[in-house]
Amino acid sequence: MTGVKETTVVKETGEADGIAIHVAGLHKSFGALEVLKGIDLTVRRGEVVCVIGPSGSGKSTLLRCVNLLEEPTSGSVTVAGTEVTDPDVDIDRVRRRIGMVFQAFNLFPHLTALENLTIAQRRVLRRDKAEAVRIGRDTLRRVGLSDKESAYPAQLSGGQQQRVAIARALSMDPELMLFDEPTSALDPELVGDVLAVMRALADEGMTMLVVTHEMSFAREVADRVVFMDDGVIVEEGGPEQVVSDPVHPRTRAFLTRVLNPAAARVGEVPDTGPHGARIDR
Numbered sequence: 696m697t698g699v700k701e702t703t704v705v706k707e708t709g710e711a712d713g714i715a716i717h718v719a720g721l722h723k724s725f726g727a728l729e730v731l732k733g734i735d736l737t738v739r740r741g742e743v744v745c746v747i748g749p750s751g752s753g754k755s756t757l758l759r760c761v762n763l764l765e766e767p768t769s770g771s772v773t774v775a776g777t778e779v780t781d782p783d784v785d786i787d788r789v790r791r792r793i794g795m796v797f798q799a800f801n802l803f804p805h806l807t808a809l810e811n812l813t814i815a816q817r818r819v820l821r822r823d824k825a826e827a828v829r830i831g832r833d834t835l836r837r838v839g840l841s842d843k844e845s846a847y848p849a850q851l852s853g854g855q856q857q858r859v860a861i862a863r864a865l866s867m868d869p870e871l872m873l874f875d876e877p878t879s880a881l882d883p884e885l886v887g888d889v890l891a892v893m894r895a896l897a898d899e900g901m902t903m904l905v906v907t908h909e910m911s912f913a914r915e916v917a918d919r920v921v922f923m924d925d926g927v928i929v930e931e932g933g934p935e936q937v938v939s940d941p942v943h944p945r946t947r948a949f950l951t952r953v954l955n956p957a958a959a960r961v962g963e964v965p966d967t968g969p970h971g972a973r974i975d976r
């Protein structure tokens with residue numbers, strides 16, 4: 696990519712095409728270890744795409760390359776029409792358009808829920824206090840936590856903390872949201888509330904790229920499911936097809952393992968991530 700003019704043209708084209716994320720020929724190595732081996736992926740505006748796959752297959756690395764928390768070794772990543780892999784890109788500006796929710800909630804422990812929501816709005820978006828508080832309260836309401844605005848993170852359950860983290864991302868008015876196993880650190884009984892918030896967001900038309908082990912969420916909410924293994928996309932398609940009737944033997948083997956963990960044999964290395972996959976909700 697060269698020059699400002701060309702960037703502008705690409706931006707207009709990307710948005711007119713309704714493409715939120717476009718990943719082309721993405722490779723990422725850490726030293727000698729090649730983690731992403733040529734990923735091509737397009738997420739359209741309003742689409743919910745779930746990424747599934749064994750531990751170590753490169754799912755988090757892919758997400759981290761989308762908002763340039765990791766620098767790709769080669770290939771291109773375009774977000775809402777802006778090529779983030781362009782060396783001249785203003786990455787902070789691009790990141791502002793992307794909400795990111797991780798497994799760990801990363802809330803400030805010394806700030807209340809509402810303060811956790813207003814601090815970035817004020818510092819990054821330069822909103823005045825009254826507006827930041829109004830938007831903060833509005834997003835806390837959206838995640839069902841209006842009554843917790845004065846609570847500190849330590850006074851909230853894991854599921855409530857994760858919903859505050861989602862509200863914090865939403866209060867920045869993101870154009871798209873990236874989720875990296877947002878429920879896998881939670882006790883099972885708290886997972887449903889977080890998934891309900893994500894489902895509501897999907898219903899409102901938010902563009903979402905979600906790494907998850909929650910197969911029932913993927914099956915019910917995703918427009919598309921992508922199965923990754925060993926740094927490549929092995930299979931992608933509608934959730935009914937990929938989760939319920941996968942074509943590729945590697946997808947079948949993975950789903951058999953995650954859907955029937957009790958069937959694993961002694962000595963087999965569990966590869967569904969630290970918390971395994973769940974379909975029972």
Ligand SMILES: Nc1ncnc2c1ncn2[C@@H]1O[C@H](COP(=O)(O)OP(=O)(O)OP(=O)(O)O)[C@@H](O)[C@H]1O
Pocket residue numbers: 725728730748749750751752753754755756757967968969
């Ligand atoms: N910063 C890093 N330095 C070196 N190696 C890394 C780094 N980040 C990730 N890796 C390696 O890249 C591979 C893919 O990691 P990644 O976290 O993307 O996998 P994942 O699919 O998200 O797995 P999980 O389901 O366990 O979260 C792993 O072998 C990991 O050890």
Ligand SMILES: [Mg+2]
Pocket residue numbers: 754755756875
């Ligand atoms: Mg991961």
